[in-house]
Amino acid sequence: MAQTGINIELKDTTLSRRQPSVGNAALVYGIKVSSGSVSAKPTLITSLDSYTAWAASDAPDAKLLNNDPHLLGMVTQFYAKAGSGTYLWLILTTGEKGDFVTTNAANIKRQIRLTLEANYDNRPRIIGWCSQANDDASGWVPTTTPTVVKAIETIQNAMFAEGIRFVNVYTSNVDGAQATSASNITNLSTYATPSVAYMPTTTLYKTTVDKQGNITAYTPIKDVGEAIGILSAISVAESIGSHERAAVAQKAFFNDPETVVSVTEVDPSIIDALGKGQYLFHRPYPTGIFYNDGATCNDPTKALSRLEFVRLGNAVCDDAQEFFSQILNTxxxxxxxxxxxxxxxxxxxxxxxxxxxxxxxxxxxxxxxxxxxxxxxxxxxxxxxxxxxxxxxxxxxxxxxxxxxxxxxxxx
Structure with a gap:
């Protein structure tokens, strides 16, 4: 006779929840528009190759940018740190310099909301803010900086209430001639904008070479690609200035293309003052250039005065929203x-x-x-x-x- 019976096995499995994409980023880029207009829809980039393909395409925004080398430089910096496959949303708006945020706030918020169109998890958790042209810098921070920083914070607060939470890195040009005295450094903690970090330094630059190929000059270019790329690649609770990772670069400059000042040549008192003033900046160490820490424009005695604390707080708020939404109407x-x-x-x-x-x-x-x-x-x-x-x-x-x-x- 044939064998008959039943075999039952209890198999162990690993229980886990969906892992959210906390490294998704966006870049809000203010540009000069001579003719036509920027679209009101963000563009999703997933690698440097996908960006170059889009930049060379007939897409209206790509044609408007006309292979902008500044944006290419920032995207290159981003993927050098974040790695291919990382989501980077490009959000274009008018305003080539100065305050490109306040009057465009409604359009920027709309474009951020559109990142959720296919999947709620596609939304950016880190946003960089930069304009196309050099700003009118008359000091450590241009006169428009407080307005821009507070406008970004206002956008974040409105989006936070909608369940879209992110940290921000904003950069503008500074007056390099100011880098001779710590007494002129603006204290950013008075801005009281915990979700925004302001960066006056860069590792993105152009070089001038002689006929023999020797570098004779450096021209700094303001950049947020590197910073948001690093934040995309690390844990939400890890500092952008952690020395557990390799040095960010070997050279960094203040954001002034006219008076070029390397971070390695300034007096240590200026480094200390920038740290106390809650700047996000590059500083030299014997092993290379690192970020000082993840300071935001907030009172340093407050918990939300560092990017990592804000990112972790945002992530836990996302956890709570996801979990407790399930018990509504039960x-x-x-x-x-x-x-x-x-x-x-x-x-x-x-x-x-x-x-x-x-x-x-x-x-x-x-x-x-x-x-x-x-x-x-x-x-x-x-x-x-x-x-x-x-x-x-x-x-x-x-x-x-x-x-x-x-x-x-x-x-x-």
Whole structure:
């Protein structure tokens, strides 16, 4: 007779949630428009090759740019750090220099929303802001800088309320002649714009060579491609200035094509003042050029004064939106007093922690997270509102190392 029977096996699997694309970036580029107009739709780039193909195409925006070398340089810098395959949205707007943001805010927000058209996860989490032409620089920051920075923050605040959260890096030209004294450095912390970092330095430049091929001069070009490319490639909680990675470059300059000043030639007092003033800038070390840290234009005593803290906060807010949206319009049990069932609340706390918080802790993004769920006014029957508190214990970066070296008579 034939063998008959049933074989049942319980197989173990790895349970996980969808991993969001936290490295998606965008570049808002203000350009001069002599004829025609920029489109109101962003362009998705996924590699340097895809950019060069688009730039050479008959697309209206590509023809408008006419193989702009400045944008090519920034995109090249981006993919050198982020790697091919990374999403980079190009958002064009009018305004070749100065404040290209304020009057174009509605169009910029609309284009950012359009990045969600095919997939909500396609939205940018990092946005660079730069204009095409050299700005009128009369100091460490042009007179339009406070207006631009605050306009960017206003856009982010509006988008945040829509569930679109990102950090920003903005650059403009500076007056290199100012790089002789730390007393002239504007304190950016007074801007109170925690989502925006301002960068007065660059590693993008043109060179002039003689007949023998020797470099005789450097011309700095303002750039945000490198910064947003690095942020795209690293963990949301990792500092852009981390020395666990290789040096960013061997040369960097202040953003002034006329008075060319290398970051390696300025007095250390200027480096210190830029750090205290909450600038995002390149600085020299014996092993090469690194970013000083991920400073944003905010009070340095505040948690949201560094890009990594803002990025992690944004990511946890995204976690909360994704998870707690699932319980909208679902029934929740209550106790005899009409308060939310403690068993139910604990179950929600544990589910969110296990799915979202524990992985971030395991990945060293933070030291701990505490989640608390309760009914508003302890009366869920009346309020039908759940209050959620998420507390993040960070893993701070090492800002300073003090070393003592001395001779001793013995080591025992």
């Amino acid at each position: 029934q929740a049990p209550v106790d005899a007093k009409g308060d939310l069932s403690r068993t139910y609340a604990t179950q929600i706390e544990n589910n969110f922690y296990n799915l979202y918080c524990q992985p971030r802790i395991s990945q060293r993004q933070c030291s701990g997270i505490r989640v608390t769920v309760a009914a508003q006014d302890n009366n869920f029957v009346s309020t039908r509102t759940i209050l959620v508190s998420i507390e993040i214990l960070p893993s701070p970066n090492v800002d300073w190392v003090k070393v003592g070296v001395l001779y001793v008579s013995a080591l025992s």
